[in-house]
Structure formats: C-alpha cells, structure tokens
Amino acid sequence: MPPVDETAADRPRRKPSRAPRTPMPERSAIERARDFDEVTLGYTEEMARAEAERCLQCKVPTCIEGCPVNIDIKSFIGHMIEGDYTNAVSVLKERNALPAVCGRVCPQEEQCESRCVLAKKGESVAIGRLERWLGDFDLTCELEHRCIPQVGPDSGKRVAIVGSGPAGLACAGELRRFGHAVTIFESLHATGGVLTYGIPEFRLPKHIVQAEVGLLEEMGVEIRCDMVIGATYTLDELMTAEGYDAVFVGNGAGLPVFMNIPGENLNGVYSANEFLTRVNLMRAYEFPKADTPVMRGRKVAVVGGGNVAMDSARTAKRLGAEEVFLVYRRTADEMPARKEEVHHAREEGVEFKMLCSPEAILGSDGWVTGMTATRMELGEPDASGRRAPVCVMDSEFVIDCDTVIMAIGTRANPLLTQTTPDLEVSNRGYVVVDENGATSKPGVFAGGDIVTGSATVILAMGAGKRAARSIDEWLAGAAG
C-alpha cells in the first residue's frame, strides 16, 4: 500500500460530484495546425480548483494503484481543494520529478483515471490535467519557491546514468534523495531523450522539459552532454577509470525500424525518428534560421498507428503539407495511440486510411512519387489479442504522395551492449534485468525502453525509480 497522507485520510468523505469534467481549453484546429505552439492551453486556477472539487477523496483510493509511480493522487488533490498548492506539488514530487511533462504525455485515461470511482458512472477526475496544472504552477514560481525535493546526506557513492530520457531522469532524482552523487551521460547535445527529440513542441514544449531537468540539476545532478557510452567511454570504463560505484543504463530503444519494402531508400522516405529529430531537436521548422533542413512534403503518407505516427502526421501538417494520410493496417480501434492524439490528428485534417498495408514505395528519378498498398480486413485475434489484419486479394491501390514517414517502431541501440560483452541481452538486443532492474553485470542496472522495447514515458520513469531503489540497496551491500 502506498503511504496515505494522514490529513487527507481524516477528511470527511465527499458527496459524489454531479459537476461534469472540466474541459481542457485548446486552440482551434485551424489555428494550431499552422504552427508549433502548444495545442492545449492548460487549466486556469479556477478550472483546476473546480476539477479538483470533483474528487470524492475516497477512503480507499483506487486511482493510486493505476499510477506506475504510485503518486498519492488523493492527497495532492486534497491539498488543491484547500488551495494549498505548495503542499500539493510536494506530494506530487515525492513520486514524480517531472509532473509538468507527465501531466502532458502520460496516458492517464488508461492508468490512474481509468481506476477513478467516478469513471464507473461518468467521467473520471481529470487527474492528468491537475498534475499538469500543478507542474506548471511550480515552474512559474521563482526558483527559491519551487519545490525541490530534499537531497539525502552525502553517501560518498557515485552513480553514472546512461541517457537523460525519462528513465534516467527519474532514476537520477531518486538517487539524489538517497544521497548518492549522480552524473548523467547524454549522447546528444540536449537533455531529455525522447522528450526532446521525439515528442513535438506542440504537445510538450521544450522549455517545460528543460525547466524540469533544470530542477534535477538544482538537486545536484550533474549532466554531461555529447557523451556516447559505448564510444566515448565504455560502460566498463565508467566503473573503472571513471570510478563510478554503479551504473544505470537508460539509453532507450533508439534505432528506427523499416518495413523492408521496395523503394524505402528513395529520397522522401523518412524514419519517424529522423523526421521528428530534425524538427524537434534540430528545430528544422525554423530553417533557415536554424541550420538543419527538412523536406516539406506536399502529400505525406505516415505509416503506423501509434503516438509517434500521430506526432509525425501532425508535424507534417504544420510544415505545410496539403494532405497527410495515416496509413494503418488495422482499424482506428486497434491503434495504440492515445485517443486524445487520434482525435487531435483528425481535427487537424489528417486523413485516416485504415486497413491498408504498404507494399512498395514508388519513385521517379530517385524521389518518392507514391506508395502502393493492399486493403486488409480483420481476421482472428493474434498474440496481442487484437484481430489480425489479413490481405484482401487483388486489392492493391496507389496512394499519391511525395513523402513517406515510417512510424512502425524502434529497436535496441547496439552501441552500449556491443561494447559490454558481459551484459546479457535478449535475442532482440534488449538488456535483460530481474524484477529489481539488476542486469547480469554486478553494479549495473537498467530500465526503460532498452529493457522493454518502445513503451511510455511514465513506465520508463517507474523503471528508473525502481532501479534507483535497487542501486541504493546494492550500494549499501557493496559498502559492507
């Protein structure tokens, strides 16, 4: 059981709320699809208070178990109801170092909000939106008034973290609470991992990511960019020459997957990783003010049905595409993307071509001119429990497009594992860990996409936090 705030437990039980869920203010589709500013505007204080008021403050809150990092949701909302935002933020940060990030990108509808008692008969409390409001509230405070979690007394131990994405950041924050010195090694020139290179500005503004990472630095986390572990230093060198007592590997599943269909290397075919990295990390949408170019397709086909596919399609639209097609081999019901993202994409004019499987990319003079696809129908459920798409005979047709973006997943980056022979990996290259995040190599722990394959921000953060506790225990044992 997660700890329950005493004062919250003593509060009288509230009457079921009849107030509807407070809608999230957002910019109109026509306006927002032309720029990279944030789509949703966030609650005002009044809206946040009204939404918090909807919470029943259940005696036995079920929402908390729906949260991968077990945020004491009842308690933080309880503080909000009383207008005590400072304590609300500090309850939030007990469990989550990046509330402004998670409030925006967590799939709350599948997690905490799906367990909310109100969801049984109506709409759940908008826990994610409240989290975001509190995270933003904290970031708008002067630095000295921000909630910076207490750092533990210096343990004399040093931990290296590989990767400054969600797993590494969560692990770093937790290790500082335990009093360990922490250095994050980041391969790119900017911190945040997928929060920076993957998720677009219009969904997660980069200044929010940088501000929350900045608070970790305030906690004493050292961050060294431009450091590729597996190249600049090997993992072994971190533990020998560089003298770290333990290492957490959170370098993500960064390698893009392609379909291996004809024409995939034509000019005009992007991996979603490349397309989004150019636009998000390198700010190609500001070209030529920013130096990195990106092709601005007129008719863009995005292949895939996840959040990355939605991000790619909506980004292409913002770069000025006249038509953006989302090509997916199942139906919208089977899409792994968040409902909210699918809804936003449709609103912005992304055209969904469901039950279509690409067969080949067509080209002329080396450039993409179209794509052939086959129509599919849904058959029996497959291993994932979803109905498997089956080809419809002789149904091939051509999609007219000049750009194709492959958003069909990623796989493990081999740079670190190839240079660490005694680190056990699965046959797909992912790092093998036990339930505590410990790898086959003593003192080395791992979590996030490099263990699970592509997953969510919050699952990676949960893994980072769990590993931090294991690292703390391991360091205590290693000292004795």
Added chain:
Amino acid sequence: MFPIVHARQLSDSVFELGVQAPAIAAKAKAGQFLMLRIAEGGERIPLTFSDWSAKEGWIRFIFMRVGKTTHHLSHLCVGDSLADVVGPLGVPTHVEGIGRAVVVGGGVGAAVAYPVARAMCDAGAEVTVIVGARNADLLILEDEFRALPLKELIITTDDGSAGRKDLVTAPLKELCEARAVDHAMAIGPVIMMKFCAATTREFGVPTVVSLNPIMVDGTGMCGACRCTVGGETKFGCVDGPDFDGHQVDFEELMNRQRVYNDLEREADADYSRKCSCHQ
C-alpha cells in the same frame, strides 16, 4: 565547449581544424568520425578524423567549404570554440594483417586516407598511397604522406599540374594488373569510390570504401545514413562508415546525398549575405 587549438587552410576551399577533446582523442582510431555542432541552432555534421593525439588531447578534421556549416567553420580560428563534438563514432578501419595494401584518397578524401595509411603502416602492412586531386592547388597533405614509410606515393591530377595527369583509377589498375596489392581502400567522392571498386573487382582485390552519407545524430537513431550494401540496408553511422566496395549501391548513395542540395544552397546564401566580415 570544445576550444579550437589548431586551424590552417590547405587550399582555396579546404581547411583543417583541431579541437581540444581529450576523451575523444584517447579513443580515436583511423576511419572513425565525429559529429560536431558549431553553436546553438547549428546543424550536426559528421567529419572523419584526419589526425589526433591521445597524449596532447586534441583531434583534427579536414573539410571542404561546401555549405553553410562548413562555410562558418572555415571562418573559425584558434581561440574560438565549438559547442559540441561527439565521438569517436563508427567502426574503425580494419588495418591488421592485410599484407600489401593500396589506399586511394581523392580530393578531401586524402584527409581520411592519411590516418588510414598511417595505421596500416603501423600494423606492418606494405602500403602504396594514391592521392588524386583536380589540380595541384587542391592537392592536400603531400608532406604528411611523404613522411610515412610508404612503399610508394602516387599523385594524380586531372590537369597534370602535379604528379601524373590521370584519374586515380589508372595507377590503381596498374597495381592490380601487376598483382602488387592484396587489399584496396578508397576514400573520396562517391563517383571515385564507385570507379575504384569497379577497377579492383575484375582483379578480385578486396576493396573497402569509406562512405559519407547524410547523418543527423550519428549514433544509429535517425536512419538518414542508410545505404544498401549487398542488397541489405545498413546504417553508415553504426554499421560503417567502411563497407565492402564491391557490394555498395553507389547510385543510391549518390541520389541520397543530394536530398538537401537546394535547401543547403538557400542556407549558405543566407549565411553569406549575413556574413560580410570575410569578404
């Protein structure tokens, strides 16, 4: 920040810079590359090491002024610095146990041929180097090559203003015909590597080429650098940059290298307009 500790102009459009980067210098090997970004807002570009000193902690690279970033780089001096330098990246060139080798460096590719030839000499190979340039002014690193214990240094220029008036493939073919080499390595413009590989193929001389595809991150993340080798898609950054020259689809590589030509011209023109200090 990475301070610039060395800068020299090798020809009208070719420059060498050295930066202090001890962690990278300690690891660098022939054939590997670095990613650099000059400053905030800059692009990330890959450049292969031309030299390094683990002891003194510096690395060097040579580049031709072709677009905005290299234009800007060419204006930097000792005392300036680069925001980001990452490396060493890519698989080092295979230099062990290769017997009699010929290393071909065309144009600015000579910058990479130099450390490769040096590493092969150090590994005990008998090394012949062919350096090719359009004309004598564009010929680089001749003194450095002459200082290596090479079997022979052959210089070719298109106009005969230095060395033989020939393309690099002419002496390469002669060496193959004389059965004087067991291994070839070619670094330079794609079209040159393509013809070098075509030349050695008929003699069955194993030939490695160092590819220079477009990259964004340089660590396997984006896939911009994908190329077809032996019918399979490979990533230049993590699987290469060296590949079997007899297996590479050079036409595809040439096509992929021109993706951003128009946009790059636009960016360079924009930079040239703003930067009038060097005119």
